[in-house]
Amino acid sequence: MQQELAKIVGDAYVRPGSQFVYSGEETFFADRGSVECVVQPASADEVAEVVFWCYSNDVTITPRGGGTGWAGGAVPQGAGVALSLERLTAVRSFDPLRWRIEVEAGVTTATVQRLARENGLYFPPDPGAPEESLIGGNVATNAGGPHCFKYGVTGDWVTGLEAVIAPGELIRIGGPTRKDVAGYDLVSLMTGSEGTLGVITSVWLRLIPAAGPSLPVAAFYRDAASGAAAIEAVMSAGPIAAAIEYLDERTLQIAGGGFPGGVPAGAGFLLIADCDSGEADRAALREALAEGAIAEPTAPDDPESLWRWRDGMGLVVASELGTKLSDDIAVPLDRLAEAIERTVEIGKQHSIEACSWGHAGDGNLHSTFMLDPNDELAVRRAVAAGDELMAMAIELGGTISGEHGIGLAKNGWLHKQWGGPASRAHEAIKQALDPKNLMNPGKKLT
Ligand SMILES: Cc1cc2nc3c(=O)[nH]c(=O)nc-3n(C[C@H](O)[C@H](O)[C@H](O)COP(=O)(O)OP(=O)(O)OC[C@H]3O[C@@H](n4cnc5c(N)ncnc54)[C@H](O)[C@@H]3O)c2cc1C
Known part of the structure; x- marks a missing residue:
């Protein structure tokens, strides 16, 4: 297998599968x-040639x-090839005056954000590992992040994509046009498909003019119920929050x-609510958040360090006992x-320590169970x-996944959430595109 694939990509770019870095992921899995x-x-x-060779030889492909990822989606199961997109790093086209960009799948999230920023524009999706995650992975998981409350998830910013589907064909769907209702919405179908329908090789993204600076407000409450009531107060006060994040007591x-x-x-x-539309809106936000708060809401004067602290939450909680699910x-x-409360x-x-934090405005919880990875009983619990x-x-x-996808982590649960005809429609799509x-077998639909 290695020799055959080396004929396509060159000797230096086919590695033995024992390289742990390509078989693991950020998860428990x-x-x-x-x-x-x-x-x-x-x-x-x-990519198309590799997929063609794999498909012709019944070899599984894990993009x-x-x-x-946090669902085990990129963790290969058993055999086959891990197909890394990291060398597809070209910015194929960037047209700041028309607010659009086409980038290959291996461009990092941070690069897209930076290119937009340096040109007075904004790419709002902000999943929390932007220096490491790639835009192809963001689209494949339809990633979210704090500011998706106001601006929507990654898929809301994709106007087209190029992908390789079985048995090794390159397709282009959508593109630089801002509207396209001609066919079935295949762009959305590929978005969030977690590598189970094909390999995304490039994406067209929509950008918008830069938002204002981050002006966060923080407010403490006695419990989750009074905090949740404040979120409703914020929402009824108007479209002023760019993000609404929460931390529970633990x-x-x-x-x-x-x-x-x-x-x-x-x-x-x-x-913590963010405002990116000026001081007047921040004042309104502050007033709304005061409802039920145990002290006057504060306006932290160093937003960057506040968001850095928030972004590090997963690592801090994981280090409490060694790891977390x-x-x-x-x-x-x-x-x-x-x-x-029920988490x-x-x-x-x-008998396991639990806590949660997350994207409150989207009703999206990072419900977490803390554990020592060497404690087998704790793992089972x-x-x-x-x-x-x-x-x-x-x-x-609700849903079993608001952000990370199903991957391996939630195997079996998609059918429990959807069931019956909706599950069968899912399987029919998989069968049609990946007969x-x-x-990426063993993921999402299993
Ligand atoms: C510190 C930290 C914070 C995070 N915060 C967030 C957050 O706020 N919101 C959020 O949504 N996620 C978050 N994540 C999870 C993760 O960053 C996202 O799911 C991200 O989109 C994964 O991108 P990736 O390039 O690393 O993909 P990978 O982990 O490599 O792959 C993820 C899935 O996509 C598939 N895939 C990857 N590339 C392609 C491709 N080109 N074509 C087809 N399939 C492909 C893989 O097979 C796999 O199923 C966080 C992770 C970390 C470590």
């Missing part, structure tokens, strides 16, 4: 992968971006030491407080608690 070899094509044409105990200005006594819940359920906003209850029932969390999300009318089930 990182040590579960194995693969025969890693292939690193340099162009969309080479891989930056490996920052997360505050773990990470609150790093919060600028400290955490007031009696605080059991923190909301963290999920990304999302629920309707009127069930948010209940979901936060802690589920932890108690399974965390997995059981994770299952109960999925069931709760469905019961509350041999060689595209």
Whole structure:
């Protein structure tokens, strides 16, 4: 296999599969992968040739971006090739005056954000590992982030893409046009497909003029219920928040030491809302957040360090006991407080420490079970608690994934969420585009 693939990409770009860096990921599932070899094509044409060879020889393909995923999607299962997109780094076209850019799948999220910023523009999706995650991975997971509350998730910014589908054909769908309703919405179908329908090789993205500077407001509440009520007050006050993030009581105990200005006594819940539309809107936001707060909301004067602190939350919580099993359920906003409280209850029932933080405005929780990775009983408890969390999300009318996708982590749950004809429609699409089930098998639909 390696010799055949080397004829396409060159000897230097076919590596043995034992290279752990290409079989793992940021998750709990990182040590579960194995693969025969890693292939690193340099162009969309080479990707097509690799896929053609794999498809002709019944070899499975696991597409891989930056490996920052949190659902085990890039963790290969058993055999085949890990197909890394990291060498597809060209900016194919950038037209700042028309607010659009076409980049190859291996360009980092941070590069897209920086190119936009340097030209007075803005690419709003802001998943939390921008220096490592690749834009192809962002589109394949339909990634979110704090500012998706105001601006929408990655898919809302994709106007077209190029992908290789079975048995090795390059397709281009959508493009620089801002509107295109001609066909079935294949761009959206590929977006969030987690490598199970094809390999994305480049994407056309929409940009907008730069937003104003970040003007955050922070407010503490006694509990999740009063915090959730404040979110509703913010929403009814008008379209002024660019992001609304929360930390629950246990997360505050773990990470609150790093919060600028400290955490007031009696605080059991923190909301941080961002405003990027000027001081008048920030004042309105502050007023709305005051409802039910235990102290006057504050306006931190160093937004950059505040957001850095917020971005590091996952690592800080993971280091409490050694690791964590963290999920990304999302629920309707009127069930948010209940979901936060029940996350802690589920932890108690399974004798495992639980907490949550996340994108409150989107009803998106990073419900987390903390554990020592060497404690097998704790691992089993965390997995059981994770299952109960999925069931709760469905019961509350929400979803098992608001951000990270299904991957391996939530195997089996998609069918429980959708069931019946909707599940069968999913399977029919997979069968039509990947009849041999060689595209990232064992993920999303299993
Ligand atoms: C510190 C940290 C913070 C994070 N914060 C957020 C957050 O706020 N919001 C959020 O949504 N996520 C977040 N994530 C998760 C992760 O960064 C995103 O899911 C990201 O979009 C994954 O991109 P990647 O390039 O690393 O993809 P990978 O992890 O390599 O792959 C993810 C999935 O996409 C598939 N894939 C990758 N590239 C392609 C391609 N070109 N074509 C087809 N399939 C492909 C893979 O097979 C896999 O199924 C965070 C992760 C970390 C480590």
